[in-house]
Amino acid sequence: MRIIHILNHVQEIGNGIVNVAVDLACLQAKSGYEVAVISAGGEYEKLLNIYGVKHYPLDQTRKPISIIKAAVRYRAIAAEFQPDIVHAHMMTGVILARIFKGNKYTLVSTVHNEFQRSSVLMGLADRVIAVSKAVRDSMAKRGIPENKLRVVCNGTLGSPRTRQIQDYQPLGLQRPAIATVAGMYQRKGIAELIAAFEQIAPDFPQAHLYLVGNGPDKQLFEAQAQATSVKERIHFEGFQAQPQRYLISCDIFVLASHRDPCPLVISEAREAGTAIVGTQVDGIPEALDNGQAGLLVPAKDSNALAGVLMKLLSNADMLHEWKNRANQNLQWLSVTRVHQETLAVYRELITG
CATH class of the missing domain: 3.40.50.2000 (Glycogen Phosphorylase B;)
Structure with missing residues (x-):
């Protein structure tokens, strides 16, 4: 053939x-x-x-x-x-x-x-x-x-483009660390993620948000972050050739997309064993085993996202459980x- x-x-x-x-x-x-x-x-x-x-x-x-x-x-x-x-x-x-x-x-x-x-x-x-x-x-x-x-x-697990997950060097992120790896587009829900982080940040003064990726709407999001009272705890990391280093180093991975057919980054986040929060749209629930491997929230709802982040950050056992759940049933990915x-x-x- x-x-x-x-x-x-x-x-x-x-x-x-x-x-x-x-x-x-x-x-x-x-x-x-x-x-x-x-x-x-x-x-x-x-x-x-x-x-x-x-x-x-x-x-x-x-x-x-x-x-x-x-x-x-x-x-x-x-x-x-x-x-x-x-x-x-x-x-x-x-x-x-x-x-x-x-x-x-x-x-x-x-x-x-x-x-x-x-x-x-x-x-x-x-x-x-x-x-x-x-x-x-x-x-x-x-x-x-x-x-x-x-x-x-x-x-995407076992991709010829990437290494074994254990071969990536972790980063010294300030923790608890919340991260996303996504194109800087409105449809990726970056605005809602920043808004949710601003909402919870006063209760968790050690928490930091890492936004990994580039895209046409990045300046809009940077301006939004600058207008918050926690701008020094929101980090725009740009495109990273090894996003796995962020996935293995963060406590919570968030994908707050408005539309997302079947994002590859979900399988990478699951392999990294981080707790995952995703929106209930398109192929995201499927990639998270319909909520078995990650928490699902409505799209375009920063309050709901903030509520889930608050629960995870205030309950170490719950956070640990969702890290474990993300890492189960990986073979189909x-x-x-x-x-x-x-x-x-x-x-x-x-x-x-």
Whole structure:
């Protein structure tokens, strides 16, 4: 089987879509398949090369002249590589792959960001992989035929991009430490997390908040933090190539997203054995074993989030229990399971 993955770039910037695609490409090549990645390039090219994955540069910038050039280039790559499967992870890729498909190969897409209106275009593929049951249900409601949809929940443990969790060096965070690892976007609930921390901070004068990640709304959040009376205890750490160091060093990990199809960071936080608080949206409950492995709160509700943080910080036994619970039942979050289930989708199409 010859497999092409097509995505916008392979930069090491904490992008979950890129991370999933790179994991799959590496594991597929390791299993003996011929694998290529088409993208605008980035730091992960070195890792792909180590695993024997061929990388073809392709600029898919959404400008008319760029799209025309990309179409010509994509057609030449497909003719040279002659894939059996093209797996598209982003919108432009699925359109390019569909235009030149004919009966030359089978097209698979993965819906990573179902909340984007244009994600319905992923339905152009022969099979559409949803990264959680919540995403599958949403895409079915939006008109993608159910017989096209398959669920392969995200999992990242054992990823070729990362080390064993015990090989990361802990950080000297000021504790109790609350942390998030997320893009600095409004939809990630950073504003609610800062508001919740401001609410509880007077009762826990030793507590600090660490915000790990970059993004377009970072300045808004920095201004919000500056306006609090506890600004010196809110730390913007920027993008970190080893977020695991924060996960193993903090007491509570929070993901306060408004929308989140199936965040990879939940599996990483669970492996790190930190107590987890997540919002009850999209794929977050699934990633937390429906509340068995982490506490769930309503989205966009800083008061509810503050209430849970207050309980955890004021009860050492409860905090310890939720650290243990996060660390149970991890095997299903492995990247090997994602790899095997994805291959099963491919085989359905090739042998079916």
